Each structure stands twice: as structure tokens, then as C-alpha cells.
Amino acid sequence: MRKALLISLTLAATVVTALVAAPLFKTPVPPATFGEAASMMTRTAVSVSLLFVWLITAVVVTLMSGREVRYSSIEVRTSPLHCFALGLVAVTSFVLTAILFSYLIPFVVGIPLLVALAVFAVLTKVYGTIAVFHAIGTIVAGARSRDVMLQRRWLRGDLAMVIIGVLVLGAIRLIPVIGLVVWGIASVFGVGTALATKFGRREPWFLMLRAAT
């Protein structure tokens, strides 16, 4: 009964998230005028500039808390469905909570609450996406054995895996429509793994009360 409820609620959250967060689909057409070509060039420039920002952020976060990023990356690889479901539900919860807080704006308290929620959401997304970079880098280029790892000069360690993940996802981002969808899915996975592991600290979110023995 509880499992069926969980699955149905997850499906409902998926539908809500898909309805509200899906990119507006347009059939990609090749540029016919100079204006369209310039617009496409601007979009590519924006994507690559943003990729550089992601690269710097990923390197800094991995240097500061590499172990936490690795734990979250392991979690997304061992429990992908749980992370995806949690990410979908969390994104929907962020949106609904933001709407609830927006009703409180006339009472002043709404603004700091909204700012706090926005900061938390952005931090969760950034940290989680970096964990997803690490997971993708490990899947694509991770060493399968100790001998292979020791033979490698550059392609080993958390930093290298994160860089490979940024490059792979960054390359996918440049594909029209598909890139946006893939980054959206990666963000959902990221939010899920960040929350599932409590930002890599692997601590419970709630205290468990046990009866004294």
C-alpha cells in the first residue's frame, strides 16, 4: 500500500515537473537569414561561456570538498531511481514552497524566506550537478582496475572525473533541444543526490526516536 502510494505520488510529481519545467519545444530549423545565424552564434557563445563558469565552479567545489562530491556521485550511480524520484519531488516542492512564500510578501517575512529558499535551491542544484559531473566522468573515463589507474598520468582522481563530466555534459548542451532536456534531467538527478546524501555528509535529515530498552 505504502509502496503503491509512493509510486503514484512520484508519478504525479513527475507530471507536474514535466508540465512546468519542460522547455518549449520548437522544431530546430537551420538558420535562413544572417539574423538567425547571429542568434545561433550568440546562443553557442552563451553556452560555452556558461560552461567555463561551470568548469571553474566544479574545480573549486571539488578541491574544497572532494570526498563529499565523491559520496554523492557514488549514490547517484548506485541508486539512480531514488535520486531521480527525490530530485523530481524536491524541484516540485521548491516551486510550490516559493509560491507559498510569495503569498507572504505583503507581510515582509515573505522576502527573506524567498531569498533563503532561492539560495538553498541554487546551492543544491550547483552541488548536485557537480556530483553528476563526477558520476558521468567516472562512468565514461573511470579506471576499472588498479593497474589501469596506476598507468594513467592525468586521467585519474576526483578532479579529472569532474572535468570529463563537465566536458561531456557541456558538449551535449550544445545540441539544440536535446541539450536542454539532458541538462534538465541532470539537474533533477543532481538535486536528488544532493538531498539524498545531505550534500555528501551521509547524515540523516530527521532524528529517529527509538524506544528505550
Added chain:
Amino acid sequence: MNDDACQRFAENPEGNAAHLRECAKCAAIYGGVQTHPVNVDALPLAPWEGAAYRSWPLVIGVGLAVLAIALALCAAAGISPFLAIAIETQTQVSRAAFVYQKLRPLGPFAFAALFIAVNSLLVLLLRRAPRGIDA
């Protein structure tokens, strides 16, 4: 038999194998324990092995390459890199505003039901302990 010898045996049984024949107490404790040597190289690669290695040439090389491509594309498009990042930020904000506008017209009862259902599900999902390294 003294405790130091027992301690040394407990820390390194293979190196102090003779102690087992000399000490009745340790023979009683460890005598029935089946031991076999472990080939560490045969074990699967743990995620933390080699994880602390920092390959700076890769980081610097990739960073400079991406920066050069970004600058070249920005120059071709006639915008500055800061403007490019501002455009992306503005796009994200307008997307969030679009989602907000789409959900806000929900009626109070529908909104309350959705809010309670989604946050209950979130709490249920957050109660599950991470598997990760234990899997």
C-alpha cells in the same frame, strides 16, 4: 605470557605465528579461527583509491581551451563574456517566472492538496538512508 606479546600477535598474526604455540590464552582465543592470506590486488578498485590525485595539467589545459573557445565565440557574436553570462542568468530567471505564473492560478484547495502531498512524499523519500558505499 605477557600482554605485549599478545598485543603484537593480535596486530600481526602472520609475523608472530610462533606466539600461538607459546601462549595458551591466545591459542584458546585464536586457535579455531580460520585465516587465509588476502591478495589486495585481486580486490575490486575502491572509489577512494587514487581519488585525491590532482591532475593539474588536465585542469589547466581544459580550462584554457574552453576559455579560448568562449572568447572566440563571444568575439564572433559581438558580445562580451560577461554579457553572455548575464543573458543566461536572465533566461533562467524568466523561466522560473514562467513556471511561477503557470502554477500560481491553482485554486487554494488544489494548491494546498498538492503542497501537502508533494512535501509528504519529500519527507518520506528523505527518510531513506543513502546506500552509496554500503551497496
